[in-house]
Amino acid sequence: MRAAPMAPDDRRAQLLGAARAVFARRGYHAAGVADIIAEAGVARGTFYNYFPSKRAVFAAVLDAVMAELDRAVRPIDVAEPIGPQVRDNFLRVVRALTDPEVTRLLFAEAHGLDAEADEALRAFYEGAVARVSRALHTGRALGIVRDGDLDLTARCLLGMVKEPAIEAALAGESLDAARLVDEILRILTEGMLRLDPRAS
Amino acid sequence: MRAAPMAPDDRRAQLLGAARAVFARRGYHAAGVADIIAEAGVARGTFYNYFPSKRAVFAAVLDAVMAELDRAVRPIDVAEPIGPQVRDNFLRVVRALTDPEVTRLLFAEAHGLDAEADEALRAFYEGAVARVSRALHTGRALGIVRDGDLDLTARCLLGMVKEPAIEAALAGESLDAARLVDEILRILTEGMLRLDPRAS
Amino acid sequence: MRAAPMAPDDRRAQLLGAARAVFARRGYHAAGVADIIAEAGVARGTFYNYFPSKRAVFAAVLDAVMAELDRAVRPIDVAEPIGPQVRDNFLRVVRALTDPEVTRLLFAEAHGLDAEADEALRAFYEGAVARVSRALHTGRALGIVRDGDLDLTARCLLGMVKEPAIEAALAGESLDAARLVDEILRILTEGMLRLDPRAS
Amino acid sequence: MRAAPMAPDDRRAQLLGAARAVFARRGYHAAGVADIIAEAGVARGTFYNYFPSKRAVFAAVLDAVMAELDRAVRPIDVAEPIGPQVRDNFLRVVRALTDPEVTRLLFAEAHGLDAEADEALRAFYEGAVARVSRALHTGRALGIVRDGDLDLTARCLLGMVKEPAIEAALAGESLDAARLVDEILRILTEGMLRLDPRAS
DNA sequence: CATGAATGAGGGTTCATTCAT
DNA sequence: AATGAATGAACCCTCATTCAT
Numbered sequence: 001m002r003a004a005p006m007a008p009d010d011r012r013a014q015l016l017g018a019a020r021a022v023f024a025r026r027g028y029h030a031a032g033v034a035d036i037i038a039e040a041g042v043a044r045g046t047f048y049n050y051f052p053s054k055r056a057v058f059a060a061v062l063d064a065v066m067a068e069l070d071r072a073v074r075p076i077d078v079a080e081p082i083g084p085q086v087r088d089n090f091l092r093v094v095r096a097l098t099d100p101e102v103t104r105l106l107f108a109e110a111h112g113l114d115a116e117a118d119e120a121l122r123a124f125y126e127g128a129v130a131r132v133s134r135a136l137h138t139g140r141a142l143g144i145v146r147d148g149d150l151d152l153t154a155r156c157l158l159g160m161v162k163e164p165a166i167e168a169a170l171a172g173e174s175l176d177a178a179r180l181v182d183e184i185l186r187i188l189t190e191g192m193l194r195l196d197p198r199a200s
Numbered sequence: 201m202r203a204a205p206m207a208p209d210d211r212r213a214q215l216l217g218a219a220r221a222v223f224a225r226r227g228y229h230a231a232g233v234a235d236i237i238a239e240a241g242v243a244r245g246t247f248y249n250y251f252p253s254k255r256a257v258f259a260a261v262l263d264a265v266m267a268e269l270d271r272a273v274r275p276i277d278v279a280e281p282i283g284p285q286v287r288d289n290f291l292r293v294v295r296a297l298t299d300p301e302v303t304r305l306l307f308a309e310a311h312g313l314d315a316e317a318d319e320a321l322r323a324f325y326e327g328a329v330a331r332v333s334r335a336l337h338t339g340r341a342l343g344i345v346r347d348g349d350l351d352l353t354a355r356c357l358l359g360m361v362k363e364p365a366i367e368a369a370l371a372g373e374s375l376d377a378a379r380l381v382d383e384i385l386r387i388l389t390e391g392m393l394r395l396d397p398r399a400s
Numbered sequence: 401m402r403a404a405p406m407a408p409d410d411r412r413a414q415l416l417g418a419a420r421a422v423f424a425r426r427g428y429h430a431a432g433v434a435d436i437i438a439e440a441g442v443a444r445g446t447f448y449n450y451f452p453s454k455r456a457v458f459a460a461v462l463d464a465v466m467a468e469l470d471r472a473v474r475p476i477d478v479a480e481p482i483g484p485q486v487r488d489n490f491l492r493v494v495r496a497l498t499d500p501e502v503t504r505l506l507f508a509e510a511h512g513l514d515a516e517a518d519e520a521l522r523a524f525y526e527g528a529v530a531r532v533s534r535a536l537h538t539g540r541a542l543g544i545v546r547d548g549d550l551d552l553t554a555r556c557l558l559g560m561v562k563e564p565a566i567e568a569a570l571a572g573e574s575l576d577a578a579r580l581v582d583e584i585l586r587i588l589t590e591g592m593l594r595l596d597p598r599a600s
Numbered sequence: 601m602r603a604a605p606m607a608p609d610d611r612r613a614q615l616l617g618a619a620r621a622v623f624a625r626r627g628y629h630a631a632g633v634a635d636i637i638a639e640a641g642v643a644r645g646t647f648y649n650y651f652p653s654k655r656a657v658f659a660a661v662l663d664a665v666m667a668e669l670d671r672a673v674r675p676i677d678v679a680e681p682i683g684p685q686v687r688d689n690f691l692r693v694v695r696a697l698t699d700p701e702v703t704r705l706l707f708a709e710a711h712g713l714d715a716e717a718d719e720a721l722r723a724f725y726e727g728a729v730a731r732v733s734r735a736l737h738t739g740r741a742l743g744i745v746r747d748g749d750l751d752l753t754a755r756c757l758l759g760m761v762k763e764p765a766i767e768a769a770l771a772g773e774s775l776d777a778a779r780l781v782d783e784i785l786r787i788l789t790e791g792m793l794r795l796d797p798r799a800s
Numbered sequence: 801c802a803t804g805a806a807t808g809a810g811g812g813t814t815c816a817t818t819c820a821t
Numbered sequence: 822a823a824t825g826a827a828t829g830a831a832c833c834c835t836c837a838t839t840c841a842t
Contacts, residue, residue: 163359511708559763
């Protein structure tokens with residue numbers, strides 16, 4: 001049975017979506033082009049009319065996911081109250097990571113694929129760190145952020161967000177984004193340890 | 201050239217070591233049994249005398265690495281000063297994660313292999329979370345840890361440690377463990393954000 | 401962009417020309433229908449409106465080339481001086497073979513394609529041999545050609561012409577047709593070896 | 601059914617032979633690795649234990665055939681009578697070319713495969729031309745060979761030998777080597793044309 | 801115990817051809 | 822008449838695993 005012809009952009013988008021679902025479900029290596037075309041209801045050759053290789057669709061999927069995540073972060077307007085804006089950014093990122101597809105693709109499948117994928121991922125991550133780091137420097141100038149090794153701090157921040165999201169996604173549990181964000185914000189604002197509570 | 205016979209345990213250990221090095225260097229999928237036996241200087245058949253499959257060696261390697269990491273955490277003696285003990289635990293964990301082999305194996309290669317590997321990893325991780333969580337509950341009872349969702353907090357803590365370690369390992373950079381630990385401890389004790397600096 | 405409709409014969413000729421260029425440039429197997437339609441600036445389906453298969457265009461191209469070569473040979477008029485007519489025939493053939501397209505198509509690509517192509521080629525070649533052979537018999541009757549196995553001689557003659565032409569074409573060198581023809585004629589008239597120079 | 605293990609050199613030779621037969625019979629493109637392993641009675645993987653690719657076996661086959669042909673030509677000892685040595689060389693070459701496998705492989709399949717194969721072939725052919733050309737120069741010094749463009753002459757000579765051999769092989773006819781050589785030698789020593797038989 | 805030749809299922813990719821528009 | 826998206830059979834190659842020596 002021959003699938004009805006389709007505008008190339010649409011077909012491409014459809015294949016991209018199918019690939020995204022399949023890669024998220026089975027992982028890069030376990031997924032075959034056969035799975036993707038089955039998901040899309042399309043013949044083998046059709047796939048290769050739109051992507052030159054399995055590796056290439058994966059790259060495209062990864063790009064889409066990274067862009068999605070990227071869009072979750074909005075610049076902060078210092079003329080407005082800062083707190084809610086920060087909280088909203090956290091919230092949007094966590095919500096994006098709440099999609100198990102996003103998380104699996106970014107964190108479970110993409111590492112160690114090949115030099116190129118690793119590089120794309122590292123570039124994305126470096127960008128994220130740089131972005132957070134810049135925000136922290138701005139915050140310090142505004143007196144909002146305490147001094148310290150802000151690059152390292154940025155990485156820690158990302159870890160606090162990523163880790164719970166990943167684990168929830170991989171475990172198949174759902175994650176209460178607001179709760180996580182509030183917990184993180186509390187740690188960031190108040191700390192959570194009193195190692196030497198000798199202070200009267 | 202026929203390798204000298206060897207005590208089975210030694211041969212097994214040798215193969216395990218070779219596999220660990222190879223998996224860390226090339227990743228699970230890129231590594232072939234051929235690489236492992238080349239590294240070990242042993243024939244193909246010999247490998248299968250000690251491990252039933254490639255998958256199985258990887259599981260064994262993973263077990264070894266997880267055990268190693270596990271040993272980095274020591275129970276806390278409440279009769280002694282807490283602070284240094286906590287710091288030392290952090291330090292030992294970060295140092296263990298400083299070994300790029302450990303990090304690559306645990307975080308870059310192990311995810312998404314198959315259901316069984318995912319399960320082993322998740323079990324390990326759940327154990328870690330549980331352990332930290334228990335420590336936090338104890339700490340709360342002692343008045344050292346502030347109240348809150350301690351499970352979530354445990355995950356955030358792990359993220360703060362893992363993330364910088366992973367990134368350093370994957371980027372091939374070295375990581376100053378003491379510096380990272382101190383930064384983390386400062387965040388945990390003092391926080392780092394003053395979102396509403398209304399405080400006169 | 402839709403190409404303007406065209407008289408069928410013209411379109412066919414255009415496609416034939418494109419195919420000839422492409423086959424000569426890339427060889428039968430390396431050339432794709434995609435190359436041909438790109439060369440012709442025409443859509444895929446259009447191609448199949450004029451030729452039933454890739455194999456078929458190649459056959460048509462081959463026919464055209466063989467006909468071209470065939471036209472290079474003119475019957476000899478015994479009422480006129482023979483020498484110049486022979487020389488002119490040689491010259492026209494060599495000049496035709498000087499076109500690298502012709503040579504590549506006939507000698508480098510056409511062999512071993514499939515039974516049918518081989519047959520067409522062999523038929524063409526047999527025709528050529530027969531033609532030369534007939535000329536030699538006539539020559540013998542006229543006392544111009546020495547006796548011998550004239551069929552074999554005809555094949556040798558063809559080889560003397562083909563070989564240098566092919567090699568020049570494949571090597572991308574140009575060939576001095578007149579020089580080759582003169583050399584061949586000298587060999588044919590005078591020989592070139594004196595194996596037993598005992599002749600006092 | 602598992603083929604009995606075999607000394608690697610033997611298996612390689614067997615595969616080479618099978619490949620040679622298959623390539624000669626079906627041509628490079630029509631022949632599949634499947635045909636070769638069927639001919640050899642061996643599994644797919646075995647083939648790739650000995651040759652890295654289909655292309656590579658073909659190269660090996662070609663090398664073998666070229667070497668075989670090369671061995672047919674023996675240096676001429678000027679202290680001995682020249683004539684018979686020359687004749688024997690011709691004879692051995694023609695006999696080698698009498699094997700249809702050799703001829704098909706060298707002349708029908710090898711051209712136009714890819715740049716590398718073309719180069720190997722051209723190098724072989726250039727070598728042959730150079731060899732013949734050198735012999736002719738020597739012969740001229742000895743007064744055996746008449747003056748002229750000896751490079752071109754060398755090419756013509758090769759053509760006289762190749763052409764009848766190829767055609768016989770492709771047509772499936774057998775060729776009387778001695779007869780061909782004698783005919784060629786007669787042409788070379790006496791010529792065969794008397795274009796201006798004015799000589800009373 | 802050790803060896804290494806043999807295996808073959810599995811997967812990615814190509815490209816001549818078809819047919820709905 | 823022209824188009825170009827869709828097709829799928831065919832093919833090359835990989836590599837974990839087996840087993841006879």
